[in-house]
Amino acid sequence: MHIPSLPLNDGNSIPQLGFGTWPLLGEEAASVVSTAIGLGYRHVDTARKYGNEDGVGEGIRRSGVDRADLFITTKFDGEFQGGDRAIAGMHGSLELLGTDYVDLLLIHWPLPARGEFVSTWRTFEKLQAEGLVRSIGVSNFRPEHLDVLRNETDVVPAVNQIQLSPVIQRREQRAYDTEHGIVTESWSPLQGVLDAAVVAEVAEKHGRTPAQTVLRWHVQNGLVVIPKSANAQRLEQNLSIFDFELDAGDLAKLDTLDAGPDAGVDSNVTGH
Numbered sequence: 377m378h379i380p381s382l383p384l385n386d387g388n389s390i391p392q393l394g395f396g397t398w399p400l401l402g403e404e405a406a407s408v409v410s411t412a413i414g415l416g417y418r419h420v421d422t423a424r425k426y427g428n429e430d431g432v433g434e435g436i437r438r439s440g441v442d443r444a445d446l447f448i449t450t451k452f453d454g455e456f457q458g459g460d461r462a463i464a465g466m467h468g469s470l471e472l473l474g475t476d477y478v479d480l481l482l483i484h485w486p487l488p489a490r491g492e493f494v495s496t497w498r499t500f501e502k503l504q505a506e507g508l509v510r511s512i513g514v515s516n517f518r519p520e521h522l523d524v525l526r527n528e529t530d531v532v533p534a535v536n537q538i539q540l541s542p543v544i545q546r547r548e549q550r551a552y553d554t555e556h557g558i559v560t561e562s563w564s565p566l567q568g569v570l571d572a573a574v575v576a577e578v579a580e581k582h583g584r585t586p587a588q589t590v591l592r593w594h595v596q597n598g599l600v601v602i603p604k605s606a607n608a609q610r611l612e613q614n615l616s617i618f619d620f621e622l623d624a625g626d627l628a629k630l631d632t633l634d635a636g637p638d639a640g641v642d643s644n645v646t647g648h
Contacts, residue, residue: 378618379418382600384534385557388511390480391447392595393615394419396563396604398426408606409435413446415612421602422473423451423484424465429472436474443475451484451515451537458492462499466508481509482537485516493521497529504531511535515563519552526556535600537561542575542593542633543568544640550597561600566590572633578626585613592617593630 381389395417400408405428409420413436422432429450436446450473456465470476481500486493493514500512513535514522526532536553540546540562553560569575570586579589587603591614594601603614622630 379416379615380618382559382598384511384559385532386511386534388479388534390511390535390559390561390600391419392600393417393591393617394421394447394449394600394602395611396602397422397428397432398604399428400426400431400604400606401428402431404606405431406434406438408611410438411608412611413439413441415608416615417611418445419447419449419600419602421449423453423482424456424469425451425453425484429469433473433475447479448473448475449480449482450478451482452496453484454487454490457483457487457490457496459495460499460502462496462503466503470508477508477510479510480513480535481511482513482515482535483517486514486518486521488521494524494528497525497531501529501531513537513558519549522552522556522558532556533558535559535561537563537602539564539567539640540594540599541565541567541569542572542590542630543635545631545634546637546640547634548637550599554598559600560598561602562594563602565594565601565603569633574629574633578622578629581626582620582622584620588613588617589622590630592620592622593627596622596627 379391379393395412450469452465456462503509504512511534513533515537536558550560575586579586
């Protein structure tokens, strides 16, 4: 199974389809991650807040796949914002994951009322310079938060991971990211959309499942997408989205599901 990669603004690249590990914990996380990698996933997404970096690391070891062939993302929540707290956080995550580096480190959400995401980003820049992380990015950041980073720091985020699906399309956010060379990554890419009649119609046309159809919508919109499942059959189905293509009419039908710019999580308050 060949999963295409998208170039990042720092010269690295990111597999366009990944595996989301929330809310898996402990042995279940280890087992499912190992299964997912065995099926062909090479991009694994976790976070300190998920409490499963140890299980994810164990699953990676069990898979037997060389570390260099994997792309590992983790994220730091408010506990690690400000005061160089992310340095200790990084060393803790590396120990839990059992690796010398992560491929992508994200600020989990901006928490702008705390006023610490700029100093946190500067710490991320240090971690990247030291080689503990290959690429740095953000999650749940709006354009106004990204403008602050662009104006006050030296490195433009490589990735912005946001809640995104045909129901929550965030078109202005995606346009901003594209304009500034930031790859947009979709979390909860299937939420609230699989039972829609138009999804069933397009899926039937192509002989695919609703989930495969929606994931294909993400891919054709130039997004990185990280579905999650603990079911091996669904994990395998979610990989099988690179041998068919939605036409312009299909994409237009799915675009009609957009609930508008105010749908989804408020990134000023929380994250996933």
